[in-house]
Amino acid sequence: GNSVTQMEGPVTLSEEAFLTINCTYTATGYPSLFWYVQYPGEGLQLLLKATKADDKGSNKGFEATYRKETTSFHLEKGSVQVSDSAVYFCALTMNRDDKIIFGKGTRLHILP
Amino acid sequence: EAQVTQNPRYLITVTGKKLTVTCSQNMNHEYMSWYRQDPGLGLRQIYYSMNVEVTDKGDVPEGYKVSRKEKRNFPLILESPSPNQTSLYFCASWSGLAGLETQYFGPGTRLLVL
Numbered sequence: 001g002n003s004v005t006q007m008e009g010p011v012t013l014s015e016e017a018f019l020t021i022n023c024t025y026t027a028t029g030y031p032s033l034f035w036y037v038q039y040p041g042e043g044l045q046l047l048l049k050a051t052k053a054d055d056k057g058s059n060k061g062f063e064a065t066y067r068k069e070t071t072s073f074h075l076e077k078g079s080v081q082v083s084d085s086a087v088y089f090c091a092l093t094m095n096r097d098d099k100i101i102f103g104k105g106t107r108l109h110i111l112p
Numbered sequence: 113e114a115q116v117t118q119n120p121r122y123l124i125t126v127t128g129k130k131l132t133v134t135c136s137q138n139m140n141h142e143y144m145s146w147y148r149q150d151p152g153l154g155l156r157q158i159y160y161s162m163n164v165e166v167t168d169k170g171d172v173p174e175g176y177k178v179s180r181k182e183k184r185n186f187p188l189i190l191e192s193p194s195p196n197q198t199s200l201y202f203c204a205s206w207s208g209l210a211g212l213e214t215q216y217f218g219p220g221t222r223l224l225v226l
Contacts, residue, residue: 046213
């Protein structure tokens, strides 16, 4: 079946460091890919998305590129801030489907 | 303001005592869904609804019931809660036209079953 695998956390970085959170997927067909962010005590918010191969999603300084050849959608940010501390979820959905499949989440801690 | 609301936010109960967690959205979304979040397991879908009176099972429906009598409300019912249903629950809604990328999440309900 379809699935999403994320790097396990927690990930701890210093402020202004470069961030990469790995995400790979398994899917029959061509999924849409998402990154969600969950700040402490809150629900999930959509961070960025890409709906076809080679698309780059970007928001708030975060980027992810849909790589069909490596079935990956890694999240990157050039310079993280303390306020980026949160749990990040990679997810996929098959077009015209009603279900979304989430990865297990990666907790990110940014130290001042 | 567009939002999904859940009540209660926190609940402690005992095994076997029926409970309902309410969910309401103000965006006229056709689709609604319930998820549970557990450490190391991420989010797993319990049930979802495509419109009034139309629901379907997600990945972990056992022990849960839902109903969709009105478009804005989608309550989650635990008829006989057990300790393995201790979890953080999220309700979400999205537009059928715009798709899952427009999904809004509620703030979560933390449930402890003793």
